[in-house]
Amino acid sequence: MMKPTSPPQLHPVVAQVTQRVVERSRSTRATYIQTTAASKRPQRYRAGMGCANVAHAFAAMPAVDKLVLHQERQPNVGIITAYNDMLSAHQPYEGYPAQLRAWAREMGATAQVAGGVPAMCDGVTQGYEGMELSLFSRDVIALGTAVGLTHNVYDGALLLGICDKIVPGLLIGALQFGHLPMLFVPAGPMSSGLSNDEKAKVRQQYAQGLVDRTTLLAAEEAAYHGPGTCTFYGTANSNQMLLEIMGLQLPGSSFVHPGTELRQALSRHAMQRVLELARSESPQTLADIVSEKTVVNGIIGLLATGGSTNHTIHLVAMARAAGILINWDDFDELSDVIPLLTRIYPNGKADVNHFHAAGGMGFLIDQLLGAGLLHEDVQTVMGSGLHRCTLEPWLDSGQLAWRKAASQSADEQVLRPVQRPFTPDGGLKLLKGNLGRSVVKYSAVAPEHRRVRAPALVLDSQQALLDLFKDKQLERDFVAVLRFQGPQANGMPELHKLTPVLGSLLDRGFKVALVTDGRMSGASGKVPAAIHLSPEALLDGPIAKVRDGDMVLFDCEAGLLQVEVEATEWSARSAQRADLSSSEHGFGRELFAFFRRQAGLPECGGSALFGNH
Ligand SMILES: O=C(O)[C@H](O)[C@@H](O)[C@H](O)[C@H](O)COP(=O)(O)O
């Protein structure tokens, strides 16, 4: 794969933002690099360990593996798996560990499951108590990953995870072992069923009592119908995009369906590649790959594809785990110059299968690189230079081969070249004003809905809004101000159950918007929503001073969120309180009190692991 002879001039804003991130991260980054360097060993990690430790580590391994392990020459690969039957995206992982061990053996090495981590399906917990554990489950996954890898008998690792908080959690935990080479191993998307757009329409009809529950269930089951990741461009598929554009996963591997020959060949190649790296004198380790430039490339990928707003929290935490400090100013400034090149639901009607067929990640990365909108000089699991991630895998007489990705999009309704973007900017904005800082993804919001000026409707739960809708109290213009949904209040749940209700009011011509210190799903889109508002209501954020009827101006494109209350009255108001006791008990929430108490600001990653540093 030839490196581009003369890479184009890097866009000045990309260069400026990157330099600002480097400056901001200088001290935390130096600590991270020092700690990682101190963990490197010249020999196999198990060499020189105590005999009892080694005997424990390999007691259950078959004799053939023990022979290899005793020689202390060949690499031993640790597998962290997020398999469970609950997530359609992770169910295909069931047989991966046995297969990966067999491939390692075939390749003269060994592999072991170092540990399993939990994985929550936000589709199942959406709107219910479990969603209040969702954000923090990311940090639990990070802790679980560290527990697995800390056995320290591994010379490389494979990370099996796809969905929302699982990839962020795996990366946060794995970065503690950044001295090792690692790859993520995807399992691929579900085949296309009922389109996401059709599914959303039936939901809105049900919310208005126009269809019955049987019809709704049939539509949902036609959309979510088999193994594989849901096909909308939510947080899970934003993770897949990120892993490829950050060079952490084999190029073109994200959106190959489970159970196919090519999928199998790619999983085998992941084992082959991690062994190549572990056997090399100077491998690309995880810490070599996750640099400031790689993280900025990740932000750019999110903006160019209308990726999940959850990554204005998760990507911040992932970067922080490598000592890299990014914030919403970085997202906002890059969004002004990064063109939107894809229209995948909720930013359009297509799904990830259409995107992949139209040219997929290879085309996207090639286009952005060619326009000087990505850093080429980064490390990847394929070697040095992001150009290596513009390849796509194929089977050449049954053998895995790599070729340059398509140079033309096969469908410009889904995927466009830089010369003809859907919009010249990334459609993500930092909102400022007298309520604090929040973000809005307006790439999925119709232009006529991007500026709303309407009276506040103040609520303390999403159920309260759903009840008002049911009682037909919402047939008017309003800005729903939904408070006490922040990380320290109730774990910052996604409030995606509001989408069909608010979407149906928008479709009937009412001017509505949502302002909240909570989150939305990556699958949310059409409703203008100022989310992650900080400081949160529980910490006396200004959102707790808003009263019913206050006029609220929400202007996506101007980046303004302002309550129009006279300044002296506004400063004289005290923050209201709410009874949060229902979020402190039941369904595991007692166990997460520590995470709520220690959670950092959403703009700092919303994590108890790093606070606000
Ligand atoms: O951030 C995300 O992408 C969401 O958390 C997603 O993973 C979740 O499952 C949605 O709830 C699915 O959308 P529906 O609830 O509309 O099916």
Ligand code: SF4
């Ligand atoms: S994409 Fe969301 S709904 Fe689908 S399996 Fe993953 S977590 Fe569950």
